[in-house]
Amino acid sequence: MQLHELVNTIGQDLQRRYGEKVHKLTLHGGFSCPNRDGTIGRGGCTFCNVASFADEQAQIKSIESQLKDRAGEVSRAKKYLAYFQAYTSTYAEVQVLKSMYEQALQAADIVGLCVGTRPDCVPDAVLELLSEYVNQGYEIWLELGLQTANNQTLKRINRGHDFECYAEITQRARALGIKVCTHLIVGLPRERREDNIETMRRVLEVGTDGIKLHGLHIVEGSTMAKAWKAGKLQAPELEEYVSIASELIRMTPPHVVFHRVSSAARRPTLLAPLWCENRWLAMTEIGRALNQDGAQGSLIGQPYSYVKPELKPNS
Secondary structure (H helix, E strand, C coil): CCHHHHCCEHHHHHHHHHCCCEEEEEECCCCCCCCCCCCCCCCCCCCCCHHHCCCHHHHHCCHHHHHHHHHHHCCCCCEEEEEECCCCCCCCCHHHHHHHHHHHHCCCCEEEEEEEECHHHCCHHHHHHHHHHHHCCCEEEEEEEEECCCHHHHHHCCCCCCHHHHHHHHHHHHHCCCEEEEEEEECCCCCCHHHHHHHHHHHHHHCCCEEEEEECCEECCCHHHHHHHCCCCCCCCHHHHHHHHHHHHHCCCCCCEEEECCCCCCCCCEEECHHHHCHHHHHHHHHHHHHHHCCCCCCCCCCCCCCCHHHCCCC
């Protein structure tokens, strides 16, 4: 069976609702990040280097030009979502955001927005703006970088917010009809399978509409890269990632949409693990695991035999 027969993917979800293929077009809005400019912190999250997944040169182009470029790279799609991906895409005055978002929405064949941001950078004015677009019939996804529900890990990786911040903004956004996609990382330092399971349990308990799973990338220019080069940090093996990711998928209700079950980064920025160069490698292996052990939602109602992270030493 193919992956979309085992997982409720964003591709099949959109095709089912729009009657045709809908593709995300990634945009760079030239935003900064409060965890880099000193508002919350400096240096950013310890795993972060945006150049590993975003085209930094794109920010010098207009939104219209970026959309045309991206659409030209995509085949077999006639409708698109404008995806503000790089840095914190709600980190500006609301009038600036409105101008930028509406440039995207006014482009031909755009049916909605995906807005990537941090849980601590979504004030009421931004929620109200996004809810206006929902009421106008646009497809709106608020993509929140959580990474883990473990507050100790969040502190270690210098996120600058806690799980409670994420939970609050998620509930407020969904109450306004804004769909939330939660980003999670498997393989963070000192975290084990039990931590990943507990994170997914807590995310599902709060409620979410979508999930993005990422394996930890060690990328040049990040704080983690220094630890990795010094031999103090290991990147997750493919087998480990596939085993954990497939279990997280199986404990997720079928109505939750997976926007991604693996991710890729580019060399030379990517240092490790090298299997992350090709996201299809992990996707294929996850499909095999799910085909063998059960599809999305197959673990619902079954007990979990693990010790909660807060009860473990050195968690």
